[in-house]
Amino acid sequence: MSKLASMLSTIMILFPGVAMATPDIIRQQLPQSVPHYWKWGSLFVNLQVNYFKVFFLVALLAIIIIEFLHFVIIGPKKFRESGKKIRVYNLFVRIVHWTAALSFTLLVPTGLIIVFSKFFGGDGFVRAMRSLHFIGAILFAISVVPLFFMWVLHMLPEEGDIRWFMVGGGYLTKKEVETGAGRFNPGQKIWFWIATVFGTLLFLTGFLMYLRKPNFVIPFVKYQIDALRLAAITHNLIAVIVLIMFLVHLYMSLFAVKGSLKSMITGYKDEEELKYMHSSFYEKIKHKLNE
Template identity: 40%
Template sequence: SWIVLVPTGIIMMWGAELGGGAFVRFCKNIHGLATIIFAVSVLPMLIAWTKRMLPTIYDIRWMLIVGGYLSKVKRPVPAGKFNAGQKAWYWVAIPGGIVMILTGAAMFFLDFKTPDVATWLGVPQIEVLRASALIHNVLGIVCAVFFLVHIYMAAIAIHGAIWSMVTGYKEEEEVYVLHHYWYQELISKNKIPVSEYEKTYAKLK
C-alpha cells in the first residue's frame, strides 16, 4: 500500500502545479483505495509489534554507532528483534499512519454540502480541513522520507534483507550480528542452540 500511497500522495500535494486533470484525479482515487488496504493492516501490526517496538536503553547505543553500518569491522550491534531505526520507522508509519488516515478521511468526506460535523468539536469546518491538510502533508513528507530509507536498506544496503521480508527467514549470521540481543534471547529460551558465531565474534558488552 505504501508503494502506492507515497507517489500518489506527492502527486496530489502538487496537483495544481502538475496541471490537475484526469491523471491527478486518478491518483486521488487509487490513493484512497491504497489507504483502505493500509487501514486494514494497521490493527494486526499494532497487536503483533507494539511491545517489541517500545524504546530500550540499548537503542541509544545503536543510534550512537548508527547500527554499525558505517564501521568497516563486522561485530554484533546492540539490537533486539527490531533495531532503533526500525522502531523509529514503526512509530512514524503506524501511529503516524493512523493520524494520516483520520486527517485524510476529514479532507475526503468533509464538504460544505453536508451538515457541519465539525461543530461537534466546537470549531468551524474550514479550520478542521485546514488543520487536516497541514498535518497530513507534513506527516506525509516525513513518512515518504522514512519509506525511501526503508526501501534503500531493504533492497540495497543489507544483502538479502528484502528476501527475509518475502520468506520470513534471515540468515543466522545476520541475526547474530544485526539483532544480537534477540539472538541471545532465543538461546536463553532454548529455541536455538549456542552458535559457532560465539567463537567468531567478540562478545557484545
C-alpha cells in the first residue's frame, strides 16, 4: 500500500497543481547523513568547484577549434550530382529525428547557459532557460523511444565498420574513398548509442533532481541526499560526452557533408554520396536501382 502511495505521489509531483504533502526523507535521514557527508557531499563540492566548468569549456572550445580546422584544411565533402536520388529516410523516421533534434537543440545550449550562469548573470534569464531545459527533456522523453526502436537494428556493429575506421570515415582526405560503411556509418552508430543510452541516463538523473525531495527508495544509495548528489555528478559528466558528440553531429550534418541536411529534410540522398560514404549499403541496393 505504501508503495502504491509513494508511486501515486511521485506521479502527482509531475503536476504542480495537485501537489500533496510528501514525507521529507532527506529530513528524516539527517541524523545519519550529516556525519556521512565526507563521502559524496565533498566529492560533489570538489567536482563542481574545480572540474565541471573546465570540462565543459575545454570540450566546447576543443571541438569547435577542431571542426574549424577541418573545415579550413580539408573542407566539406561535395559529391557530383548524378541526378539519381534514393530515398533513405521515410516520413516517420524524419519526424522522429527532428523531434529529437529539436529537443537536443533546446537542451544543449540551455544546459550550457546553466553551467555558465555566472557569465549570464543568473536571475530571470537563466531561470527561463531552466524551464526551456525542462521542455527539452520532455521532448526528448517523447522522441527517444521511437528513435531507439526504429534504428536499433541498423545500429549494430557490422563488418564494414572496420574499414570505415581505417580510412577515417573518408573525412580526412579531399579524395572520394569508399568507406565500407553500411546504412549508417560507425560515427552515426556511436552517436546513436550515446544519444539514446546516455540521453536516457541524463533524463533519469535530471528527473531525480527535478523532484527536489524524491520520496521513494532509490536502489544502491543509502541516503536520499546522496542520490541527488550522485545524480548531479552523473548528469554533468555524461553531459560533457553528449555535448561533444552533439557538436560533431551538428558539424557533420551542417558543414562537413554537403547535402546532408537536405537529405534529412527531403528523405532522399544522391547516388554518388551513397556510393562512397555508405559503400556497403550501396552494394546491397545497387541491383534494385538498375531494374
